[in-house]
Amino acid sequence: MAPSTTATRRVKRKAPRAFLKRFLKQKKPHLGLGRCCDLLIHLNCLLFVQRLAAESRTNACESKSRVIKKDHILAAAKVILKKSRG
Amino acid sequence: MAALSFSDGDPTVRTLLRRVLETADSRTPMRRRSTRINAQRRRSQTPYSNRQGSQTQTSARKQSHGARSVGRSTRVQGRGRLEEQTPRTLLRNILLTAPESSTVMPDPVVKPAQVPEVARSSRRESSRGSLELHLPELEPPSTLAPGLTAPGKRKQKLRLSVFQQEVNQGLPLSQEPRRSRSADVSSLASSFNLTFVLPGQPETVERPGLARRRPIRQLVNAGALLQDLEDNSLDSALPGDSHRIPVAALPMDVGLEDTQPFSQSLAAFSLSGKHSLPSPSRPGVEDVERVVGPPSSGTRLQSRMSRTGSAASPFPFLEPQPQPAEPREAVGSNEAAEPKDQEGPSGSEETSAGPANGELSSSTRDSLPAAQPPPSPGVAVLPSEPLKSVTAKCPSRTQTAGPRRRQDPHKAGLSPYVKFFSFCTKMPVEKKALEIVEKCLDKYFQHLCNDLEVFAAHAGRKTVKPEDLVLLMRRQGLVTDQVSQHVLVERYLPLEYRQQLIPCAFSGNSVFPAQ
Numbered sequence: 001m002a003p004s005t006t007a008t009r010r011v012k013r014k015a016p017r018a019f020l021k022r023f024l025k026q027k028k029p030h031l032g033l034g035r036c037c038d039l040l041i042h043l044n045c046l047l048f049v050q051r052l053a054a055e056s057r058t059n060a061c062e063s064k065s066r067v068i069k070k071d072h073i074l075a076a077a078k079v080i081l082k083k084s085r086g
Numbered sequence: 087m088a089a090l091s092f093s094d095g096d097p098t099v100r101t102l103l104r105r106v107l108e109t110a111d112s113r114t115p116m117r118r119r120s121t122r123i124n125a126q127r128r129r130s131q132t133p134y135s136n137r138q139g140s141q142t143q144t145s146a147r148k149q150s151h152g153a154r155s156v157g158r159s160t161r162v163q164g165r166g167r168l169e170e171q172t173p174r175t176l177l178r179n180i181l182l183t184a185p186e187s188s189t190v191m192p193d194p195v196v197k198p199a200q201v202p203e204v205a206r207s208s209r210r211e212s213s214r215g216s217l218e219l220h221l222p223e224l225e226p227p228s229t230l231a232p233g234l235t236a237p238g239k240r241k242q243k244l245r246l247s248v249f250q251q252e253v254n255q256g257l258p259l260s261q262e263p264r265r266s267r268s269a270d271v272s273s274l275a276s277s278f279n280l281t282f283v284l285p286g287q288p289e290t291v292e293r294p295g296l297a298r299r300r301p302i303r304q305l306v307n308a309g310a311l312l313q314d315l316e317d318n319s320l321d322s323a324l325p326g327d328s329h330r331i332p333v334a335a336l337p338m339d340v341g342l343e344d345t346q347p348f349s350q351s352l353a354a355f356s357l358s359g360k361h362s363l364p365s366p367s368r369p370g371v372e373d374v375e376r377v378v379g380p381p382s383s384g385t386r387l388q389s390r391m392s393r394t395g396s397a398a399s400p401f402p403f404l405e406p407q408p409q410p411a412e413p414r415e416a417v418g419s420n421e422a423a424e425p426k427d428q429e430g431p432s433g434s435e436e437t438s439a440g441p442a443n444g445e446l447s448s449s450t451r452d453s454l455p456a457a458q459p460p461p462s463p464g465v466a467v468l469p470s471e472p473l474k475s476v477t478a479k480c481p482s483r484t485q486t487a488g489p490r491r492r493q494d495p496h497k498a499g500l501s502p503y504v505k506f507f508s509f510c511t512k513m514p515v516e517k518k519a520l521e522i523v524e525k526c527l528d529k530y531f532q533h534l535c536n537d538l539e540v541f542a543a544h545a546g547r548k549t550v551k552p553e554d555l556v557l558l559m560r561r562q563g564l565v566t567d568q569v570s571q572h573v574l575v576e577r578y579l580p581l582e583y584r585q586q587l588i589p590c591a592f593s594g595n596s597v598f599p600a601q
Contacts, residue, residue: 013580019499024550027535031542032549036599039583040555040571041534046578047564048530049503052523053510060513068515070522077526084562085533 015042052080500527534558552587 020038024031055076060068507523508515515523541554559565564574575587589597 014502015579015583016499016502019495022495023499023531024535024538027532028539030548031535031539034549034551036583036586037550037552037555039579039587040552040559040575042583043574043578044534044555044559044562044564045503045527045530046506047559047574049507049523049527050510052526053507056519057511057513066513068511068513068519070516070519073519073522073526077522081526081529081533084530085537 015039017042048080048084051084052076055080497524500524503527537561 015038017038020041021033024033052073056068056072059072059075060066063072065072504520504523504527508520537558538550538554541557542548542550545551545554556565556571559571559574565571572588575584579587586599589599589601591597
């Protein structure tokens with residue numbers, strides 16, 4: 001499992017299903033969401049965030065800073081968004 | 087039997103042996119054995135004693151030696167007996183000689199007794215010195231104490247949602263007293279904590295509050311977001327006020343809706359309005375403002391529900407007119423403001439609606455059963471000004487509540503992902519950087535929705551199915567021929583979600599979820 005069991009800060013594991021469904025309804029009202037699709041969307045988001053975090057961490061380490069800064073994330077976002085365009 | 091012959095030759099030794107064996111019980115456990123068993127052994131062992139006795143070379147010495155040697159020989163015989171004996175007899179002898187009290191048995195009895203005692207003592211301490219808050223927190227540990235295996239069972243049996251609810255109830259209480267209390271309950275508390283560090287992670291303390299508030303917020307948000315869309319399109323500051331008031335007053339709507347006679351009509355209008363929501367924004371804006379106008383009278387708050395309705399005619403707007411007499415005294419200044427605003431709608435920026443508003447205002451003012459002007463342009467922009475007046479009255483509440491609520495649901499929905507981001511990085515992240523993460527997530531969500539729409543349309547469907555999601559992940563490179571989507575599901579999602587996603591065979595020749 002993901003390494004969250006050792007975290008001092010507890011990470012939410014519940015998927016915001018209502019939020020996801022509402023979001024999709026707002027953007028694409030003609031589209032319906034099938035059974036358990038929001039869980040897969042949640043999974044997708046988790047993986048996206050993980051990749052983004054890993055990339056930003058790499059950037060920060062390369063610039064030898066102990067804190068992640070805006071530019072690290074911006075650069076990471078460009079790469080990861082391009083990758084996850086599908 | 088040479089032994090027999092030997093024994094016949096030395097009866098004294100045998101008698102000696104017998105005497106010794108019968109009297110000297112404490113030397114070896116073998117003593118306790120019955121003498122009849124010893125008879126044969128003695129005969130076989132007399133050769134030992136005889137040999138030993140013969141080694142001493144004198145009969146008297148033999149006897150004395152025999153006595154000693156008997157002791158030795160008995161020991162030897164004991165050892166010899168040990169060799170000859172079966173394990174069962176050995177054990178029996180050990181049991182006979184071993185202390186009867188054992189340290190193994192009472193311990194499990196002692197430990198659980200100790201733990202409740204600890205709990206009781208801590209409870210007493212806490213009840214004396216601390217607040218009542220501590221007591222409910224102690225109840226879960228006390229329930230944990232007697233059944234140490236119970237938490238383990240609880241882990242497996244609780245469902246995620248139920249579990250998290252329980253944790254939310256337990257955690258807020260537990261966090262406070264834990265800090266204040268001494269380490270006495272630390273063991274219990276730690277065990278308490280341990281049980282809850284599970285895949286189904288509990289949520290933050292704020293969750294109970296959010297859960298309670300959410301139902302009301304949803305009503306607000308849809309309207310607020312819609313208004314924002316329209317407001318943004320119009321680029322006017324006034325609608326900013328307009329939506330603030332409805333936002334502020336909406337919670338009241340929920341309560342007042344039942345009491346108003348026109349609630350049904352308004353609800354109908356609101357339903358029709360919502361359907362036509364994606365259509366032109368202007369009617370929507372006008373609806374908002376028209377809807378807000380009546381509320382300015384003070385009693386027509388629920389009319390805001392029909393804010394989205396474009397088809398909603400000014401009928402509800404007009405309807406209040408017959409009854410303005412009642413609220414007029416009460417609302418007074420609002421009414422005064424309203425006619426003023428009705429007369430001067432030109433101040434609004436919806437210039438096209440201006441003349442129509444003028445017509446409307448005049449019609450409404452003059453005649454109660456006014457003909458219903460065309461709905462779309464006819465909606466008065468008046469509400470914008472009455473809104474101003476109302477905002478003047480309660481500026482603080484609306485101004486603070488509006489913008490916070492507008493962004494809150496969207497941000498609140500994204501916040502778990504942002505937190506997950508800051509957790510994944512394992513490094514401190516700047517606050518400004520987190521905002522960028524939010525923007526990234528927004529963009530990502532938009533891409534996601536677009537892609538899903540395209541995939542579903544490609545399959546000739548109007549609903550998104552899991553296959554679309556799998557295709558998306560495949561295109562992103564997450565799912566490959568080596569890594570299937572089930573593997574990812576297993577890795578990252580908690581059990582309850584896994585059960586719903588991955589088909590599994592159950593008893594009775596059934597598969598859940600059904601394919």
